[in-house]
Each structure stands twice: as structure tokens, then as C-alpha cells.
Ligand SMILES: [Zn+2]
Ligand SMILES: [Zn+2]
């Protein structure tokens with residue numbers, strides 16, 4: 099018997115976190131029941147926009163470059179964010195008085211332009227381009243993690259206006275924090291607790307189990323892709339390295355190439371079944387190697403969900419797509435024949 103009854107409604111707890119969701123199987127949403135995905139505007143499809151600071155020839159319009167792939171004709175560029183949320187100009191200074199606590203907005207916030215082509219969407223990128231994106235994450239994380247006052251480096255990709263991508267030229271972000279974000283700390287603490295009791299990494303155990311269940315989407319030599327047991331987002335997925343790595347920094351060339359291919363394959367499946375949904379993906383990692391924490395990528399498509407009072411007020415998320423059903427469609431085991 100495998101855990102999770104996909105035909106009944108149930109409360110499910112996250113693998114590690116003290117967070118619960120209600121899997122509402124009685125309201126199950128097939129891909130064809132999902133909201134209409136907003137189509138891209140015609141003007142966003144052109145290959146070059148003279149006004150766009152991310153287009154080739156306009157490099158002087160961006161803050162100084164910190165990394166590039168390629169030479170004069172670049173394939174990818176990284177530079178400071180003009181509208182950064184945090185800045186290295188200041189120092190991380192903490193203040194605490196009574197119940198007021200703050201830290202100056204110290205940090206680094208950079209943008210990664212993944213393609214010189216203004217009209218190319220993430221969904222049209224090649225596996226090699228996606229590999230380059232991860233290499234840039236590796237390079238910049240390495241540089242940023244050494245800086246004084248940096249406690250965490252978060253690499254993110256937002257796609258689509260609804261998911262926070264404000265400019266049409268596709269790009270990703272790297273942002274540092276003077277604190278370890280609560281969500282990561284919560285994962286670290288729970289993983290440590292599990293390791294203390296079982297002397298095993300919980301994520302390594304999750305992979306072994308989950309690729310045998312209906313929540314497996316696909317797996318390759320170095321990676322496994324699953325729909326998490328207590329998914330908060332409809333069609334959410336999780337990419338894990340099969341080897342125990344704590345961060346992206348530990349992946350070698352071959353693994354990075356396969357990661358590009360894995361992400362490409364996963365997003366081709368999203369594209370096929372839900373027509374290029376807006377999404378966010380984030381890298382969760384520990385910046386130094388430890389036995390209990392395991393590098394993974396969380397993928398949150400935005401296909402239906404609007405958080406209501408239950409979510410906002412009780413932090414219990416109602417998900418209308420059981421992960422077993424999501425994995426069924428994403429793996430091709432189930433077909434949506436309407
Ligand atoms: Zn552009
Ligand atoms: Zn592990």
C-alpha cells in the first residue's frame with residue numbers, strides 16, 4: 099500500500115515541515131478545467147526591442163556586468179538589479195527594541211538574462227541554455243556566499259506577469275539575505291531532527307520511496323522529478339539530485355548538463371498539458387556540505403489557485419489537484435481527453 103488516497107479528501111502533512119494541506123480530490127481539476135492561461139502579447143514576441151535594457155547593444159543601460167557566457171556575442175549576462183530589494187552599499191546592521199526588530203536591507207540582488215533574443219521564452223530555451231543558467235547560478239552563488247553579512251543566496255526563476263516577472267525579456271534572479279529565510283531554516287531543522295533519529299538524509303529516503311509511487315513524474319541517471327505528497331500548488335513538482343548533495347555548487351559538468359535536460363523535459367510536459375503556465379522555481383540548498391540537507395528545486399506553476407481565508411488565516415492550503423493526478427498527467431500515464 100502506498101501512502102495517499104487520491105480519491106478521498108484528506109489532510110496531508112509536508113514531508114518535513116509542520117505544514118498541512120487539504121487535498122480536495124472531490125474538486126479535482128483536470129488540465130482542461132484550469133483557468134485560461136494569459137497569452138503573450140504580439141509586441142513581446144519580437145526578437146529585438148531597441149528600448150529593452152536586456153537586449154544586445156543596450157548593455158550600457160544596465161548596472162555593471164558580473165558574469166557572462168560567451169564573448170562579444172554573449173549568450174547570457176548577469177548584472178546588478180537596477181531596482182534591487184537589497185544593496186551592498188550598506189552594512190547588515192541589526193536593531194532590536196521591545197517587539198521591534200529590523201536589519202538594514204544589505205545584500206546583493208542580480209539579474210540573469212538567459213538569452214540575447216528578446217522574444218525567446220523560457221519554454222523555448224534549449225537544454226544547453228538552461229544548463230548555462232544553472233552555471234551562472236553556481237558562479238554567482240560562489241562569489242556572493244563569501245561576502246561578509248551574507249547568510250543565504252536564493253536563486254529564482256519567475257515566468258509570466260502573474261508570477262512576478264515584470265519585464266518581458268526572460269530573466270532569472272539571484273538575491274542574498276542577511277538572515278536564513280524561515281522556510282529554509284524550518285527545512286534544515288526538520289531534516290536535522292530526522293538525521294539524528296535515523297542517521298539518514300530524509301531527502302535521500304524520499305527519492306527512494308517516491309520514485310516507486312504514483313507521484314513519480316520521471317527520473318534520469320542523476321535526477322528524480324516527483325509531485326510532492328503534500329503539494330500546495332496544483333501541478334507542483336520537485337526536482338532532486340539522486341546523489342546526496344547539499345547545494346548546486348557540488349554538481350559536476352555532466353550533472354549540470356543533465357539538469358538542463360531534466361528541467362527542459364519537465365517544462366515541455368507543462369507546456370504540453372497546461373499550455374505554458376506562469377511559474378516560479380526556486381533552488382533550496384545549504385551553502386556548505388552537510389549530511390542532512392539535500393539540494394532540491396521546487397517548482398510552483400500558477401494555474402488555478404487563489405488563496406482565500408483558509409490559506410491566509412490558517413496557513414492550511416486547499417489544493418484541488420491531488421499530486422498523484424498531477425504526476426499522472428505530467429508523466430503521460432494519464433491523458434486528458436477532453
Ligand atoms: Zn530585450
Ligand atoms: Zn540526501
Ligand SMILES: [Zn+2]
Pocket residue numbers: 285382394396
Ligand atoms: Zn525546499
